[in-house]
Amino acid sequence: MFDFNFFNFDWSQIATPERVAALVKVGVILLIGLPLLFLLRKWARTFFTKKYAPHYGMLSGKIVFYLGFTMIVVMVMQQLGFSLAPLLGAAGIVGVALGFASQTSVSNVISGLFLIAEQPFKVDDIISIGNTSGVVLSIDVLSVKLRTFDNRMVRIPNESIIKTEVINNTRFPIRRFNASVSVAYKEDIGRIRDVLKEVAEQNEHCLREPEPIILFDKFGTSSIDLLLLVWAPREEWLDLKNSILEEVKAKFDEEGIEIPFPHVSLYSGQATSPIPIRLSDESNSLANAQKD
């Protein structure tokens, strides 16, 4: 049976003055180092966010934290009497073993480094990956976190992002909205162009330059299809999209311009002749017969 008397145990064998001093030093390092590290991380985040952009704030915060944490671990290990060289060697071997065991995670870490170096997007950008669109919250070691517009958080592994097409909707300062506008065949296209130009000029989000472009897209099944290409500052793109189509509809109504709905013309073999109609009294005859 295990026989251990706590009070009669000779603690002086373990708690030697050197060990106690080392433990005190470790305590001091942790007590001062950790709060200082968190403070430094916060300062770096705030400073670089204010001076440059939230993306650089996030990056600098992570760099400060990982560097500081490594330094604290090294200092604590030294105080506890561990030699770093064998530890690093062992860590290398363990790392290789872990690397083989967790290839996905390693791939994500390396992909994360590529993402940080290549910068296809930054924190606060609006990106679309597959069917998911949202604001970039953070670019972490293993994944990128997005906030979708209906306020859900999506975690996308870095490796997937490296392999997939990513659309950055807010990379450039201005953005174009392509509006499809259909009008009836009877309408005068020159007049439609003037009306669309006027709508674009009066829209508060639409920029004068790059100049709005009106393109004749195609002869549709039931309509002439035009494209109205207008530009807005990237922050106002959605406002432009929401407002300009409504304004086009209102202006068309005001000007009596027809926006057609699909209709089908029926022909009876000869394109120009009207369909022959024969009036039949068959139903009445049938009804009379039933009465009799």
Place this chain on the structure above:
Amino acid sequence: MAEENPWRAVNLEEGMEMDRQIGLLFFRVEMEYGELWIGYRYVEEEEASTGGANVSAPADDDLEWVRWSFSNPPEKLELQPYLPDKPMVVHSEYSQHILPGDEARIFIGIPATVRFNLQRKKEQHLLELSSEPLSRTWFGDRLEGELCYWWSTRARRYMPEMNKTQHRIGCPVTIKNSSDEELNFEKFSHRVTRLHIYRYNGGLWTDETQISYLGEEDMSEVIARGRLPKELQGAEKVTSPRDDAQRSFISRTFLGLV
């Protein structure tokens, strides 16, 4: 009858209501239960041309309202003319040509921005509204550039009694072609945020700007020395520049959209 100064201050008293129009901007000021309300809308040019005389005052619902609450209600609302807060891309109806070594002096009328201020212990800005609606444009290429206001003007070559309206600010600009090539332009970016406003003979004016064109590949040198043109000597300073940075700087001025 002489036109009343539309920039005069408004006395604020409980229950007061006041309508005024500066340019195409119609606004109503109300003080109710210690709250200041400012409602505004832009009138059509035809309405403005009658001086608002034949126009019935718009209903409250037709105005865009902003309100402020105070622990200690202010007594006076000041209206100050300011230049717009972004550079203006000044577009001229006809393109202008300046031969190498030559220069041209033009005068542009820019709509003033109305700044609503409270004079308390220190000046407090409440609101800024342009006296005419301004559309915006992009000056630069699609990858980088800057957001500016767009303004079409006749860019007069002489300094006539052009500035009789009290809501347009006359800007004298001298464009010098310091390059070896002919300068052809329809529009240029005018950095109005660096200019002072002066009152002279009832009209509003800015100090002189000198733009030196250095060539198609280079940026232009813009000098805003803060000096009044000789025709406006003795004018009274009304407001300082929004951006009181360098008086001489290099800037993209004639580059259109690539």
